[in-house]
Amino acid sequence: MKLKSILICLIGTLFSMQAQTSVKPTLLNNFGSISGKITDKNTNEPLPYVNVVVKENSKVITGGITSEKGTFQIKNLALKDYIVEIQFMGYKTISKSAKLTVDNSINFNTITLEEDAIQLEGVEIVKEKSTIEQKIDRKIINVGKDLISAGATAGEIMNNIPSVSVDPQTNAISLRGNSNVRILIDGKPTNMDAAQVLQQIPSASIKQIELITNPSAKYNPEGMSGIINIVLNKNSRLGFNGSINNGVTFGITPKVNSSFDVNYRTGKFNFYGNYGFxxxxxxxxxxxNSKELNNDNTQIFDMNSKNTSHLAKLGFDFNINDKNTFSFYTNQNISQGKDFGNTKVDYVSSAINDRFQLFDNKSKNHSETYNFDYKLDFKKEGHNLELEVNHNKNNSPENALYTNINGTTNSFTNDVKTLGKNTIVNLDYVNPLSETTKLELGLESRNENTDNNLFLNNAYNSDFTYERTLYSVYATLGKQWKKWNFQAGARLEQYNVEALFRKVSEVDSKFEDDILSIYPSAFITYNPSDNNSFSLNYSRRVDRPSISQVNPIREWSTPTIDSEGNPFLVPQFTNSFELNYTRKTKIGSITSGIFYRRIQDEITRVIFTNPNDSNKQIISYDNFDNNNAYGIEVSGNLDFKKWWSANISFDAYNKKTQGTIEDTPGNYEFVEVDVTTFNARINNTFKATKDLRFQLFGMYRGRDLSLQLDRSPMWKMDIGASYNVLKGSGTISARFSDIFKTMRFAFDGERPYKTNGEFNWESRTVYLGFNYRFGSGKNKAAARKQRDKNETQGGGGLL
Known part of the structure; x- marks a missing residue:
């Protein structure tokens, strides 16, 4: 290794000497440069991303920013007299004179900046209003107090996010009208079901929500609709600081939502923690209501639940030196729940006995994630190598007691044990080949396995093991040319899966699959001016069946319906195209876009008659034929007046779905449906005074149609207010959700039986919350290091 380093240094020196001798001395003497290093006066730490402005006679000539090491160098300056201003938020601005003469390049060496106490008082961790940023491949929602007060959990605030919808009954999440979306926590996958994740994360623990609708080849290609990345709170402010959030939601019963964030940064270490309850x-x-053959009935559901969850994140960063950084964090999620209630089946025919079932379901969950990261920075800015290991373990036991009362009383138990593990190893390399060209390479190894066991009446009934392994390599090349940006890449993946289902008195069922696939992507952006930006992109995606979709062990049951997975599902592939235009105006920015998706072997929910009991139905999954979907989206982050701003979005999707389903009991036919769904949201913020804000939120979700169900539209309106106290360190928030109590999930169906139904929940609620921010730390301005950008903006191979 030493010999190799010596050879590299020797060759580099020879080239450097040759380059220097080849330049004419007269050219070198025509220009000078100004350089130096910026540090914090109290801690002596280097300050990255500090503004350095060069002026001549009060006129700005040029400038730059400091590197992550706090250094700067401004070249090609004419030999004149200048004033150099050092500007950084939270610090006092200082000025220095610089007189450049022949053979004179000025080095200020170390310049120390002093805190500006007046500016620091206005620095907040949580913004008043949520903001939306449009990036080349994603939309970033910076969560403000208006969204935090919108609900107690991640699932409740997701419905306020453009392009996102959450099923209020199942917590199933969809993006652009499709539920095949990948959910990540801090840029990392989890074995927990997405619905469970959304229900357990407190809204106050969320920093950002990223919608990556068309990811590049550097990302794992799973998720037809793309990726939703939930970024939990942490910061890199100097010193000791944090925040406390407490909230209570009043519906039929009160619900508590609290979180605590703390950060301490000093010297080479940064420690951070977050706890949510x-x-x-x-x-x-x-x-x-079901119009079954000679078996018409009405099922009435009364369901109650009691849930408690704890979510903690602890971590640290250790800057070994300017070139080496080591990081570690862990997410710990512990929850327990109890679901209880009853289901009544009232048959029209007096010849059939009515059914009444009580259920009492207890569940626990412990999900733990451990993440190790090492990053090596080379001499060239932006040139680095990063190794990351992420391990996740999820243990979810569930115990259910069902009691059937039908003349006689009959009870039975379902005990399910689920253990899942997920290990990912990434190696990523970034090399800026020039100022306008960047190469990114990466390797990834992933292993996921799940063991499920079902005990019926305390006796073994069945078990299901599922393991899949993925090995992938990717490469992307980006090029900037004048007002154009190009990026192209491809990801090659080897996918292997093995599954085994065993059940008492049945032959073992095995499933294996082995697929080698390539996933290309391409991005083009054009910026004709500062106020206009166009982007066109393409990517190939895959939706591999999830554990819950393939697990044949019964997920839940009622007297007439069982929910279970289909182990014979195959992956669905999607070719996705997207065109966006962003326009910056005097009142804000507006982004509009269109997209088209070609879907192969689409995975969809199906309902069919239980082959072992004609009086029951099964809800499962199946692969349908190739389908098309396209749509349009418009969103804006606008300031109409100094006292009135709004986030506005609407979208319309058209999808054509076709496949073979059960038309009538025992009979199957090919069916095709074509539907357009419209959604709209507006979140207004009104500034009454410096400290008092009001919010008015409205949403509409249009009718949706699948091969078997027609979902009715729904809408709601919320009002809220926030008031700053304690000299801006505290905020009191209040929100009244679903004022007119219009939210409900209603549907109609024709196949395999004529059905209609409706579900209601505690949609009308009142929220009261208090947020307090403490500490005297200063904002570091930039993330701790590039790895934080991976979590909030995505990184090569990390997903």
């Missing part, structure tokens, strides 16, 4: 009781009810 959720506790509450929830009530749901609904009905389904």
């Amino acid at each position: 959720n506790h509450g009781k929830y009530s749901n009810n609904g009905f389904i």
